[in-house]
Amino acid sequence: MSTSTTGLRRRRPGCRIEPCDGRGVSSAVFPSVARTIVRDDGDAYRFCSTCAFSQACLSEGMDKGALRELHVLVEHVGPIPAGTHIFRAGDRFDAIAAVRGGTVKTSRVDREGCEQVLGFHLPGEIIGLSAIDRGRYPCNAIALDPVQLCHFSFPKIALLARRMPGLQKKLFSLLSRDIGHAERMAGDHSADERIAAFLVDLSQRLAARGFAASRFQLTMPRTDIASYLRLAPETVSRVLRRLQDEGRIAVRRREVELKDAAGLASLAERMLGT
Amino acid sequence: MSTSTTGLRRRRPGCRIEPCDGRGVSSAVFPSVARTIVRDDGDAYRFCSTCAFSQACLSEGMDKGALRELHVLVEHVGPIPAGTHIFRAGDRFDAIAAVRGGTVKTSRVDREGCEQVLGFHLPGEIIGLSAIDRGRYPCNAIALDPVQLCHFSFPKIALLARRMPGLQKKLFSLLSRDIGHAERMAGDHSADERIAAFLVDLSQRLAARGFAASRFQLTMPRTDIASYLRLAPETVSRVLRRLQDEGRIAVRRREVELKDAAGLASLAERMLGT
DNA sequence: ATGGCGCCTTGATCCAGGTCAGTGCGACGA
DNA sequence: TCGTCGCACTGACCTGGATCAAGGCGCCAT
Numbered sequence: 001m002s003t004s005t006t007g008l009r010r011r012r013p014g015c016r017i018e019p020c021d022g023r024g025v026s027s028a029v030f031p032s033v034a035r036t037i038v039r040d041d042g043d044a045y046r047f048c049s050t051c052a053f054s055q056a057c058l059s060e061g062m063d064k065g066a067l068r069e070l071h072v073l074v075e076h077v078g079p080i081p082a083g084t085h086i087f088r089a090g091d092r093f094d095a096i097a098a099v100r101g102g103t104v105k106t107s108r109v110d111r112e113g114c115e116q117v118l119g120f121h122l123p124g125e126i127i128g129l130s131a132i133d134r135g136r137y138p139c140n141a142i143a144l145d146p147v148q149l150c151h152f153s154f155p156k157i158a159l160l161a162r163r164m165p166g167l168q169k170k171l172f173s174l175l176s177r178d179i180g181h182a183e184r185m186a187g188d189h190s191a192d193e194r195i196a197a198f199l200v201d202l203s204q205r206l207a208a209r210g211f212a213a214s215r216f217q218l219t220m221p222r223t224d225i226a227s228y229l230r231l232a233p234e235t236v237s238r239v240l241r242r243l244q245d246e247g248r249i250a251v252r253r254r255e256v257e258l259k260d261a262a263g264l265a266s267l268a269e270r271m272l273g274t
Numbered sequence: 275m276s277t278s279t280t281g282l283r284r285r286r287p288g289c290r291i292e293p294c295d296g297r298g299v300s301s302a303v304f305p306s307v308a309r310t311i312v313r314d315d316g317d318a319y320r321f322c323s324t325c326a327f328s329q330a331c332l333s334e335g336m337d338k339g340a341l342r343e344l345h346v347l348v349e350h351v352g353p354i355p356a357g358t359h360i361f362r363a364g365d366r367f368d369a370i371a372a373v374r375g376g377t378v379k380t381s382r383v384d385r386e387g388c389e390q391v392l393g394f395h396l397p398g399e400i401i402g403l404s405a406i407d408r409g410r411y412p413c414n415a416i417a418l419d420p421v422q423l424c425h426f427s428f429p430k431i432a433l434l435a436r437r438m439p440g441l442q443k444k445l446f447s448l449l450s451r452d453i454g455h456a457e458r459m460a461g462d463h464s465a466d467e468r469i470a471a472f473l474v475d476l477s478q479r480l481a482a483r484g485f486a487a488s489r490f491q492l493t494m495p496r497t498d499i500a501s502y503l504r505l506a507p508e509t510v511s512r513v514l515r516r517l518q519d520e521g522r523i524a525v526r527r528r529e530v531e532l533k534d535a536a537g538l539a540s541l542a543e544r545m546l547g548t
Numbered sequence: 549a550t551g552g553c554g555c556c557t558t559g560a561t562c563c564a565g566g567t568c569a570g571t572g573c574g575a576c577g578a
Numbered sequence: 579t580c581g582t583c584g585c586a587c588t589g590a591c592c593t594g595g596a597t598c599a600a601g602g603c604g605c606c607a608t
Contacts, residue, residue: 108457108461108547110544110547111543111544111548112544116461116462118457118460129449129450129453130450130453130454130457131450132446132447132449132450133447133448133450133451133454134454138454138457138547158439158442158443158446159439161436161442162435162436162437162439162442163436165432165433165436168432168435168436168442169432171446172406172432172445172446172449173406173407174407175403175406175446175449175450175453176403176404176405176406176407176449177407178453179403179404179449179452179453179456180404180407180412182453182456182457182459182460183382183392183404183412183456183459183460185456185457185460186392186456186457186459186460186504187382187390187504188390188504190594190595191594191595221554221555221556222555222556222557223555230460230461230462231595231596232595232596232597233555233556233557234556234557234558234595234596234597234598235594235595235596236556237556237557237558238557238558238595241557241558253555253556253603253604269385270384270385270386273382273384273412274385464564464565465564465565495584495585495586496585496586496587497585505565505566506565506566506567507585507586507587508565508566508567508568508586508587508588509564509565509566510586511586511587511588512565512587512588515587515588527573527574527585527586549608550607550608551606551607551608552605552606552607552608553604553605553606553607554603554604554605554606555602555603555604555605556601556602556603556604557600557601557602557603558599558600558601558602559598559599559600559601560597560598560599560600561596561597561598561599562595562596562597562598563593563594563595563596563597564593564594564595564596565592565593565594566591566592566593566594567590567591567592567593568589568590568591568592569588569589569590569591570587570588570589570590571586571587571588571589572585572586572587572588573584573585573586573587574583574584574585574586575582575583575584575585576581576582576583577580577581577582577583578579578580578581578582
């Protein structure tokens, strides 16, 4: 065939979404695994232990005054109910935010209404950095469960970064890290590699924040995982099933247990790098 | 079937590469279109007109002294022959560089020797930003043709950025922009969309630097384009052929002419965004 | 308890693009 | 002028994962 009208069918028409109606609030808690990921040990006087910025500054031996200044410009927000937009594509960019509790999904919706999930952000991670360039958020950020945030005015934190080398370095690092993440997602990988990498990456990030690494709750529906990994939801189901049949994981609905972390890691290696 | 040994065949085994032998130097010049893209109007006393940094600083009304300081830390390098590694994955990160002339390809090579092209960098564009996070370059940078660079010591430019808000802002922006680029590459797009977007994007970037937008020379082989777009080289050939049959472009070897920029742009729109 | 509603899963089928196998063709050296 | 070498192109065929079409199965409201 190879007619001149080949291809160009809209990709993933199934991922069409309507304007968010705010539903989908989770209330049940799975026995033994908290449904909402919370790491909220900060308050008006102390940083959360996982805060990307406090680490940066403390490790650089910043003086107390500077640290206080950083802390002063933090604005605690939340809890934000599941399904709520934290920001929308096109909104004017004025602040970045650290997730303090819960999970935030960032996504882009193209003209045809097809949603592309860009990332899932756990406690301690930063959202909004990709908006710096254009001065507007290029994507939506949506709470997947009740979310708590620390807002940082970007002009203010950038100004403070001029006096705090550690903070400036941290900002550069965070931005640079996000480039690496997006480049890994852009790689050419099989469904198996993508799913294994997704599970291993989640597990490592949870572990880094002090959560259980081998048994956790997925806070997002299969459709979001599929969109994030550029797969069909059916493929996600099938691969998870196969990984389970192979004894590498146990999945039941949204609960996951990694049973062969080494095997998964070797599957994921091409994608995550060494 | 769906046996447990499904999938996981190495992807794109054809893209296996050997350690670069430095060959492939281009010498012939296509009539009417320069083969090597050069925009080298800077010297020891003036910035190149396309330099990302000089723009940032001038537009912010930086004082002459600060501008001179930035200029002082620039180190002009080159010409670097085609095929030469500018840096290698794993090298210690100490500097970023602005392309002054020629084209630089960045790529990752996985354990199996499969090369993944991450980007092509034209005059005025910056390479090395993704290395900030880990302190080592995560990818290779290779000259596709004779290349001239401006090196900037990263510690020094970061230090200077503390006193030059415009420079700091520019660095944040450049990093943020690269996130956006990588996210677009990671999207789920058809071969047609990818190729159209590649051509349109190249054309726009060339135009932004003062080169002809509708007729230009591809400085990279089809295999590199394919790897960059996550396609097989054969698919690149076929799609280019079809676009030509449809009257949207004219291609002959590495020379390209965009004949229906609007049509291409609409094909590319889902990928490049509005 | 029971019916409805989302999500998830499973099976059957399809197709865009990858893979394989040659065939041009321009550049360069002898 | 001819040979050779590497990239580019083309056709035939294959396959991973998408799509289509039903079911399950929690979870909630009545």
